Amino acid sequence: MTVTQEPRAAAEASAIESRGPEPSASRCVVVYGAYGHTGRFVVAELRRRGWTPVLSGRDAAKLATLGEAYPALARRPASISDAGALDRALAGTVAVINCAGPFLDTATPLIEAALRAGIPYLDVTAEQQAALDVFEHHGDAARHAGVAVLPGLAFYGGLADLLATQAMGEWREVDAIEVAVALDGWHPTEGTRLTGRRNHYRRRVVANGRLDLLPDPAPQRDWTFAGPFGMQPMVELPFSETITISRHLRVRELHSYLNRRALEDVRDAGTPAPVAVDAQGRSAQRFTMEVIVHRDGRQRRLAASGQDIYAITAPLVVEAMTRIVDGRCRGVGVLAAGEAFDAADFLAALPGVELEPVRFAQCAG
Ligand SMILES: NC(=O)c1ccc[n+]([C@@H]2O[C@H](COP(=O)([O-])OP(=O)(O)OC[C@H]3O[C@@H](n4cnc5c(N)ncnc54)[C@H](OP(=O)(O)O)[C@@H]3O)[C@@H](O)[C@H]2O)c1
The missing domain is CATH 3.40.50.720 (NAD(P)-binding Rossmann-like Domain)
Structure with a gap:
């Protein structure tokens, strides 16, 4: 079909x-x-x-x-x-x-x-x-x-956009933003699979301050997560956050990574669809998303963790809709989440998302 x-x-x-x-x-x-x-x-x-x-x-x-x-x-x-x-x-x-x-x-x-x-x-x-x-x-x-x-008020897209916006704080321009996602597994829905097949466009990153094509093959690296995921082999795999972030945050380099285990799951035709394990219909899947913003050798890091990337999309998009209808949206037209809302206030209001505070650090070398 x-x-x-x-x-x-x-x-x-x-x-x-x-x-x-x-x-x-x-x-x-x-x-x-x-x-x-x-x-x-x-x-x-x-x-x-x-x-x-x-x-x-x-x-x-x-x-x-x-x-x-x-x-x-x-x-x-x-x-x-x-x-x-x-x-x-x-x-x-x-x-x-x-x-x-x-x-x-x-x-x-x-x-x-x-x-x-x-x-x-x-x-x-x-x-x-x-x-x-x-x-x-x-x-x-x-x-x-x-x-x-x-567009993209969801786990992939809006959540990274809000985290990056909050981590930026008063910084108007930054050298780099990195987004790293770790999943303990990814049981994709039919819609995820269909969307993957339909979307034949080359992925994009921000390089030298503008949207550019993701290199082929996609870069790989390790990422050490602060929480239980620890060190994970990662593949560069950007989603809609690249588009939304690049519309409103001034950044020279923007790169997003997914842990290889999750990517292997989603690429395996035999991986089953998610199964509900609680009364809310959530699967047991755990996620962590870390965002690091770099400027002049300094870093700010913010992380969000929770259960089930499909389920967490619901409070994200409903919170956004509520703020628009309540008159808490900054403007009209096509907007990114971090552009439309007070990112810190928005993230703090999200049920089911455990946020780690921003850390301020000097870059090690
Ligand atoms: N950004 C994120 O983090 C995030 C999170 C969750 C979901 N998503 C995306 O949301 C989409 C749905 O995912 P899902 O997990 O909910 O999948 P799903 O359970 O398979 O549901 C897909 C829904 O889309 C409908 N649909 C598909 N093509 C359509 C068309 N041409 N016209 C009208 N309706 C159409 C389907 O209707 P029929 O059953 O009639 O085909 C069904 O209602 C996917 O693209 C997925 O990538 C993104």
């Missing part, structure tokens, strides 16, 4: 305006891709925080199945290729959170619908090209519409 093919239910979806009760108040937030693995975490997080999710996605039957767990929530099926159905899905809501990847296929139509509706758009893309397209193609229209558009 190619990624642009849609299940039969999608064709029917566009003909169905809405199923289930209509949203009643301005606490309604559309979750597109609501029945996906990440979408489900986002729906649960919205409810936990008192929002009313509107369940949307291209497959009416999958929405109906999800709706059995949430009979009070509106369901609005909409194919990504049907602008009218997307408009109906977003009607009367305060924001849309797009959890349907590959975002190379879904971001543009949903952003256009959000701008027509005059509501903020957020997604969870890890894809660099999808994030880059959003900045390059939708910035003017979003500013003109007075709407905030935030």
Whole structure:
């Protein structure tokens, strides 16, 4: 199956305006891709925080199945290729959170619908090209519409952006930012695998102050994590944080690494999908993300740890959406997380993320 093919239910979806009760108040937030693995975490997080999710996605039957767990929530099926159905899905809501990847296929139509509706758009893309397209193609229209558009509010992307922004502090310009992620394993979802196959673009890094292609083969190195992960063999593997950070932080070199064990897992076709081990549906996966900012031989380091990279995406994107709707977002247009919000305040508000304080150190040589 190619990624642009849609299940039969999608064709029917566009003909169905809405199923289930209509949203009643301005606490309604559309979750597109609501029945996906990440979408489900986002729906649960919205409810936990008192929002009313509107369940949307291209497959009416999958929405109906999800709706059995949430009979009070509106369901609005909409194919990504049907602008009218997307408009109906977003009607009367305060924001849309797009959890349907590959975002190379879904971001543009949903952003256009959000701008027509005059509501903020957020997604969870890890894809660099999808994030880059959003900045390059939708910035003017979003500013003109007075709407905030935030790509990559997720584990890969937004979390590193916020950590780097906080670690920068008052520094306006830095020599280098390094992002290092260690996972004790990575059981990928079907969406992760599909997105990997769909995204054939060469990855990018920041080198000499501008976006450049990641060398092939990707550089390898060791990284010593402060916590239980200790020393890990790493591969340079940048995600959407490269795009967002490079839009608002002045940095000459930006390099992101993933531990080799996680990369081997995700590249192995036999690695199973994540399995829930707790009442929140999280897998047992542990993560640590460290960010080091370098300037004039000095370093600042900040680390975040937690459980399940898919699950932690939900509080990230819901916190961002909440701040936009509450009026705590600095501006309109396409924005990176660290540009839109007070990074330290945002990170401190995140449930399920253990933060280590910034350390100030002299570079050893
Ligand atoms: N940046 C991060 O850290 C981060 C974290 C979590 C997830 N993600 C990304 O989020 C995406 C979803 O991941 P997941 O784990 O939730 O996967 P998943 O469980 O497989 O869910 C994928 C969802 O996307 C929908 N979808 C895919 N292509 C679509 C299209 N062309 N039109 C409409 N809907 C479409 C699927 O609908 P159907 O079932 O109808 O196909 C499904 O609802 C992936 O791209 C993943 O990389 C990123």
